[in-house]
Amino acid sequence: MIRIATAMLASSFLITAPPTAHAADHGDGPTVQSDPPADINDLFAWTSPDASRVYLAMTVFPFSSPNAAFSDQIQYVFHTGSAPSFGASEVETDVICEFSATQSIECWVGDAAYVAGDASSAGGITSSDGAVQVFAGPRDDPFFFNGSGFGATTDIVAGAAGGLAFDAAGCPQLDAGTSNALVTQLQTEPDGSPAVDDFAGATVLALVLSIDKELLTRGGPILSVWGSTNAR
Numbered sequence: 001m002i003r004i005a006t007a008m009l010a011s012s013f014l015i016t017a018p019p020t021a022h023a024a025d026h027g028d029g030p031t032v033q034s035d036p037p038a039d040i041n042d043l044f045a046w047t048s049p050d051a052s053r054v055y056l057a058m059t060v061f062p063f064s065s066p067n068a069a070f071s072d073q074i075q076y077v078f079h080t081g082s083a084p085s086f087g088a089s090e091v092e093t094d095v096i097c098e099f100s101a102t103q104s105i106e107c108w109v110g111d112a113a114y115v116a117g118d119a120s121s122a123g124g125i126t127s128s129d130g131a132v133q134v135f136a137g138p139r140d141d142p143f144f145f146n147g148s149g150f151g152a153t154t155d156i157v158a159g160a161a162g163g164l165a166f167d168a169a170g171c172p173q174l175d176a177g178t179s180n181a182l183v184t185q186l187q188t189e190p191d192g193s194p195a196v197d198d199f200a201g202a203t204v205l206a207l208v209l210s211i212d213k214e215l216l217t218r219g220g221p222i223l224s225v226w227g228s229t230n231a232r
Contacts (some may be wrong), residue, residue, distance in 0.1 A: 041060060056208070057209075068203070069103055070103060074231065077094055077095065083219050091220075109215050112131075113129070120137040123135075133211075135206070135207075136208070150186060
């Protein structure tokens with residue numbers, strides 16, 4: 001499950017397998033856009049192949065310059081909840097990171113782990129017990145977005161909307177040929193040539209953590225994750 005809201009992105013997955021979940025949001029309202037270090041682009045969550053580690057990544061500050069900085073007035077938070085099954089009550093564990101004006105970071109994983117220091121090198125920093133590793137710094141935007149193909153697809157849908165039938169859930173009923181044509185357009189340029197990544201070369205600030213799974217799954221193997229940026 002993936003849901004997207006203003007400055008908030010969410011995903012849920014079974015932590016005993018190594019799936020990847022992500023969500024993207026590169027255009028927010030004026031309030032968030034006026035504070036770029038608080039503007040979330042993407043949230044990614046996945047596990048190591050042996051499911052012993054959980055990887056969490058949040059990117060902020062869309063289309064930033066290479067010398068952009070995280071805000072010392074913002075908390076960067078991964079909200080996690082673990083449960084024994086889907087729909088069951090969750091045990092919540094927040095992963096909170098804060099920066100100083102000099103970009104030194106402090107991160108807390110609930111009340112179980114803490115790490116602090118300069119996390120801007122490629123290897124980041126690791127807590128004394130090895131349970132948490134964190135990197136924070138500028139990176140190429142990891143999200144692939146075919147803007148012109150997406151625009152052409154929305155134009156096709158808008159033009160056909162008047163003749164579409166909808167099911168009880170409000171979803172359009174498309175035949176296989178139409179559905180395949182729309183998927184193909186999303187994956188190509190309007191002229192049918194290979195898709196171009198409109199985010200290629202764009203810089204974002206990336207906050208990436210590797211966390212011992214046991215710190216996040218006290219309530220069970222189903223782990224939900226959503227992210228927020230909050231004024232301190």
